[in-house]
Amino acid sequence: MYRALRRSAAASVYLVVGLRTALPSMLGLYLLPFAGLLAMLFVLVPWLPDVLRPVRALAGIERRRAGRALGREIPEPYPAVEGPSLERVVRLLRDPSTWRDLAWMVLHGLSGFLMGVLAIGLWPSILFALSMPLWWWAAPEGSMSAFIVLDSWPKALTMPFLQAAINAACLIWLLPHLARFQARLAGWLLGPSRRSSLTERVERLTETRAEALEAHGAELRRIERDLHDGTQAQLVAVALRLGLADRRFEADPDAARELFLQARDGVEEALTQLRAVIRGIYPPILSDRGLPGAIRTLAAGQHIPVRLELPGEAEARVPAAVEAAAYFVVAEALTNIARHSGATKAEVVLHRADSSLRVLVRDDGKGGAGTAGGSGLAGIRRRVAALDGTTRIDSPAGQGTTLEVELPCGS
Structure with a gap:
């Protein structure tokens, strides 16, 4: 009553x-x-x-x-x-x-x-x-x-x-x-009529898909550059050293052995570069440990304390594209905090709803962050928009920065 x-x-x-x-x-x-x-x-x-x-x-x-x-x-x-x-x-x-x-x-x-x-x-x-x-x-x-x-x-x-x-x-x-x-x-x-809502929705999807294509093209160019300037050049150098070692093997075995050792080091370096390229496409740690475990690894590598609030492994399972985007958001945000914020502590919160994944990264730094000038925050916004997600950045001067991302991931 x-x-x-x-x-x-x-x-x-x-x-x-x-x-x-x-x-x-x-x-x-x-x-x-x-x-x-x-x-x-x-x-x-x-x-x-x-x-x-x-x-x-x-x-x-x-x-x-x-x-x-x-x-x-x-x-x-x-x-x-x-x-x-x-x-x-x-x-x-x-x-x-x-x-x-x-x-x-x-x-x-x-x-x-x-x-x-x-x-x-x-x-x-x-x-x-x-x-x-x-x-x-x-x-x-x-x-x-x-x-x-x-x-x-x-x-x-x-x-x-x-x-x-x-x-x-x-x-x-x-x-x-x-x-x-x-x-x-x-x-x-x-409120908006259904027709105007659909029109606005189409315009937003057109814009986000264009940004997604641009981000995809930039990612392909980065991978091509890394492979061409790094891994390919290293493998060419290995081939040259092996060829020289083959020619000197009969006349100067010691010099040939030194060239073989240099070639082996070059192969190991090329493998390291290849792993870095693969990690940029889809971090293997996501397959090994899942999103919560990967974020714990990111937090452990920071020079400031990072408080974590993460769901369980089963609850946090989302589509691979969403998982990779969430990992990228947290990694880029923590990198920005370490480089630019001057913060003494940070916080990462993951919340899995029925049809979305919410990512919150907060610090107590100097604030004043923005997406202008091609910053890492602009990259986060583009990557999230490509999945039809939303990004909110609250960074008043002197009061820290709060980055909130919501990624749709289905039920």
């Missing part, structure tokens, strides 16, 4: 606060016919952007309020409108969000006002009904309770309590549903 009253009280507050946007919306309803008439006379058309500004501000207030009630952010659906005055007017008139805002004003102006008045009136109406048996005899003739005229004591001692019960049922059951309806109406009309 206590929880039901709390829900009813929260719903009442939400509906009453909704009058702050419902009343201006109702006022707008009365002004719309006059505004339409002026628009037909080409007086309002040049000023349409200025006229819509308070409408969008009002919708923004309701959008934030509904977002808090729904537990999710409702993004603004308005595209940027630039250019000459007439072109901006045409774009605004063709923008679906303009008409959705006006439709919200119509619906919310009527329903929001009625809901707010109902939420205000239900609470005192219960006390009013419960107190009616004490003074019904002094009420004007024809006074009613529960749609029954009170003209006798039996009616006065039963009907008011029935009325209070009906009002309490409306308070407990109806108001929370009305509050949810009002919030969902705002989320439906004031």
